[in-house]
Amino acid sequence: MQIIEVAEKxxxxxxxxxxSIRDIAEEAGVNLAMISYYFGSKEKLMExxxxxxxxQVRMRVESMLKDDSLAPFQKMELLIDENIDRIxxxxxxHKILICEQIINKNPIIIKLVNEQKKxxxxxxxxxxxxxxxxxxxKKDIDVVLLLNSFFGTxxxxxxxxxxxxxxxxxxxxxxxxxxxxLKKRLSKHLKLVFKAILTYEE
Amino acid sequence: MQIIEVAEKxxxxxxxxxxSIRDIAEEAGVNLAMISYYFGSKEKLMExxxxxxxxQVRMRVESMLKDDSLAPFQKMELLIDENIDRIxxxxxxHKILICEQIINKNPIIIKLVNEQKKxxxxxxxxxxxxxxxxxxxKKDIDVVLLLNSFFGTxxxxxxxxxxxxxxxxxxxxxxxxxxxxLKKRLSKHLKLVFKAILTYEE
Amino acid sequence: MQIIEVAEKxxxxxxxxxxSIRDIAEEAGVNLAMISYYFGSKEKLMExxxxxxxxQVRMRVESMLKDDSLAPFQKMELLIDENIDRIxxxxxxHKILICEQIINKNPIIIKLVNEQKKxxxxxxxxxxxxxxxxxxxKKDIDVVLLLNSFFGTxxxxxxxxxxxxxxxxxxxxxxxxxxxxLKKRLSKHLKLVFKAILTYEE
Amino acid sequence: MQIIEVAEKxxxxxxxxxxSIRDIAEEAGVNLAMISYYFGSKEKLMExxxxxxxxQVRMRVESMLKDDSLAPFQKMELLIDENIDRIxxxxxxHKILICEQIINKNPIIIKLVNEQKKxxxxxxxxxxxxxxxxxxxKKDIDVVLLLNSFFGTxxxxxxxxxxxxxxxxxxxxxxxxxxxxLKKRLSKHLKLVFKAILTYEE
DNA sequence: CATGAATGAGTCTTCATTCAT
DNA sequence: AATGAATGAAGACTCATTCAT
Numbered sequence: 001m002q003i004i005e006v007a008e009k010x011x012x013x014x015x016x017x018x019x020s021i022r023d024i025a026e027e028a029g030v031n032l033a034m035i036s037y038y039f040g041s042k043e044k045l046m047e048x049x050x051x052x053x054x055x056q057v058r059m060r061v062e063s064m065l066k067d068d069s070l071a072p073f074q075k076m077e078l079l080i081d082e083n084i085d086r087i088x089x090x091x092x093x094h095k096i097l098i099c100e101q102i103i104n105k106n107p108i109i110i111k112l113v114n115e116q117k118k119x120x121x122x123x124x125x126x127x128x129x130x131x132x133x134x135x136x137x138k139k140d141i142d143v144v145l146l147l148n149s150f151f152g153t154x155x156x157x158x159x160x161x162x163x164x165x166x167x168x169x170x171x172x173x174x175x176x177x178x179x180x181x182l183k184k185r186l187s188k189h190l191k192l193v194f195k196a197i198l199t200y201e202e
Numbered sequence: 203m204q205i206i207e208v209a210e211k212x213x214x215x216x217x218x219x220x221x222s223i224r225d226i227a228e229e230a231g232v233n234l235a236m237i238s239y240y241f242g243s244k245e246k247l248m249e250x251x252x253x254x255x256x257x258q259v260r261m262r263v264e265s266m267l268k269d270d271s272l273a274p275f276q277k278m279e280l281l282i283d284e285n286i287d288r289i290x291x292x293x294x295x296h297k298i299l300i301c302e303q304i305i306n307k308n309p310i311i312i313k314l315v316n317e318q319k320k321x322x323x324x325x326x327x328x329x330x331x332x333x334x335x336x337x338x339x340k341k342d343i344d345v346v347l348l349l350n351s352f353f354g355t356x357x358x359x360x361x362x363x364x365x366x367x368x369x370x371x372x373x374x375x376x377x378x379x380x381x382x383x384l385k386k387r388l389s390k391h392l393k394l395v396f397k398a399i400l401t402y403e404e
Numbered sequence: 405m406q407i408i409e410v411a412e413k414x415x416x417x418x419x420x421x422x423x424s425i426r427d428i429a430e431e432a433g434v435n436l437a438m439i440s441y442y443f444g445s446k447e448k449l450m451e452x453x454x455x456x457x458x459x460q461v462r463m464r465v466e467s468m469l470k471d472d473s474l475a476p477f478q479k480m481e482l483l484i485d486e487n488i489d490r491i492x493x494x495x496x497x498h499k500i501l502i503c504e505q506i507i508n509k510n511p512i513i514i515k516l517v518n519e520q521k522k523x524x525x526x527x528x529x530x531x532x533x534x535x536x537x538x539x540x541x542k543k544d545i546d547v548v549l550l551l552n553s554f555f556g557t558x559x560x561x562x563x564x565x566x567x568x569x570x571x572x573x574x575x576x577x578x579x580x581x582x583x584x585x586l587k588k589r590l591s592k593h594l595k596l597v598f599k600a601i602l603t604y605e606e
Numbered sequence: 607m608q609i610i611e612v613a614e615k616x617x618x619x620x621x622x623x624x625x626s627i628r629d630i631a632e633e634a635g636v637n638l639a640m641i642s643y644y645f646g647s648k649e650k651l652m653e654x655x656x657x658x659x660x661x662q663v664r665m666r667v668e669s670m671l672k673d674d675s676l677a678p679f680q681k682m683e684l685l686i687d688e689n690i691d692r693i694x695x696x697x698x699x700h701k702i703l704i705c706e707q708i709i710n711k712n713p714i715i716i717k718l719v720n721e722q723k724k725x726x727x728x729x730x731x732x733x734x735x736x737x738x739x740x741x742x743x744k745k746d747i748d749v750v751l752l753l754n755s756f757f758g759t760x761x762x763x764x765x766x767x768x769x770x771x772x773x774x775x776x777x778x779x780x781x782x783x784x785x786x787x788l789k790k791r792l793s794k795h796l797k798l799v800f801k802a803i804l805t806y807e808e
Numbered sequence: 809c810a811t812g813a814a815t816g817a818g819t820c821t822t823c824a825t826t827c828a829t
Numbered sequence: 830a831a832t833g834a835a836t837g838a839a840g841a842c843t844c845a846t847t848c849a850t
Binding site: 223234235237238243 | 818819820821822823
């Protein structure tokens, strides 16, 4: 578990090929051979990270979405905030996730990722259908592009965090202060984008 | 020039650390030592790619933005389509661009990228001010988050292209057919998002 | 230890830059990577040789010099023979030592060498003071030039051994016979030189 | 000629294997290919240096030694000072000379060096015979060891110059001041050594 | 069960040299 | 006569993995 934590950190900093298991073993304070011994190989270690991190998704959301006392917009906003929190808390992993979709395409990982994407599309799809039935959402919504805008905005913001912090001329007392500010802005911004996509008729 | 082309391709497929200069030399049909000979080092080769690709940006746009006969919305739509075209034509480079912002962080490259981001923010910033003066755009627009949504949506769509193609149940006769379809959908989607962000008042 | 032995041999034959770790690994019968594995780098291997060889100096001498029953001249002669033996037994190392003082100048090694020189100067300095106090050595002796003559004669003889063997018209039955002859001649010669420097008044 | 000068400098600083013809070409301000073009190869360049530098020896000495009005001791002292000057003026070359006798033993160079040594032995041999005939030098003098002591002292002093300067607690205004001081000390020291070897009976 | 030692394959880079111009 | 471009060989070093203990 500690190995996974260190590996996640180093993979996110240097990439899969850039981080050596030597580095990982050293920083984790374990024997070099133990990584191959426990995980089988470097590739398998990466897979273990993905299994570990992707298995934790969704719990609170599921039940909430079934709650009929909540309006579709409320559910959508909950979903947005929930995911902003989740991703901002696991930035290292999500950096790896992006890179993994571009390079090193390990089939096992790609499969895991696509399953997750499918689940995401299903959840949001149901929510949209519900909203459409209730007449508050418009017809013809491209779920995938909606999700791409959502996750794309989040990841793009995440990887250019430093640039953004430098751009807005506000001084923050600590990193977590800035992080909190960022989440608030993202929340507002993304809710607006969702609202537009879900209701705006050309 | 041919080396740059091959290197761009392999870097986008395997990442900077994953692509060896051996691979690059072989695929480019040149001697292994030629790469160090021409570019000095692997790092410098990467920098050469960035200088090559980032120097080509914008020309038509500049003049167009100064054209007073165009309404802010028209300009904005032109800008969107222009950038969709540009990025979809240079997908390999933009994949590298994303990874480079996450890992390896060569300072020279980061500097180039940040300068480009600044220019982007300035161009869109002027356009927005113009629209606000003319009363067609709302106040208080976060330029950076707007751009993050734009480029984030594009890159997210690009890296999950295969998933998207599989998801929509349409059969395409060729890759370029799908590519064209994708660009049309993206154009429509992003114009909607921009319109919302630029005009929608909560 | 075996690697050090082989490295010493090859460094003395081809020089630091001329001897590749490939050669060393091959001749030592170990894997190429083992040298980096054990020593860290080629430079560190060289440092290891110096630490190994310079740590062994002097032991018998120390006690001998404190022996008050020996006259200064006797001590000096013992010191001369001791050092001739030491250097002739480690000719390979002393060849490296000379080259290292001219080229490559690894600071760690230079430091070790200078410390050794300082110790040598101290030992001989004490001996000289003792002899002066007892009135058998003259005043105003340049310790460093005395040592330079001593070690310079030895090394010069060592590196032009072949020429010397060819010059004197004596046939030797074996290399070790010649070596023994050389040591005897050197001993006589150097004792004469020392005596002159220590007593001869202009 | 300029190439030879630069090559001599770099070979003396980094050794034959450590100095690349790239470095030499760059510092000499000539084309990289010109060195192979003019000299044939790196080895031949080294040979050219030796031919250049060893051809210049002896001119004034020859005539002087035939001068019958000079006593053997006077001739000897002239010879000593002459050679101290010569070597101290060509320190770079003599550093190369030492290394070349230890490593990289190019046969052509070794031949040149041995011829020079033979000439040296002849000249000093004649001088000694003359002195013996005149009854001022003793019998049984080992010419080679005498020369070894002479050149050995000089080279040893040369390569540990910095240590010596640091050891004696005298401050020098300039490098050439120290160099002059060194030559004076060496001259006195070596004349004493010679006198002892040539006259001292055990 | 856990690990220190060892390895072969691979990394990037630099080398002296050559060749067409 | 002189050189820029190009190259094969070799350089030191690091890698993920294995294996005997």
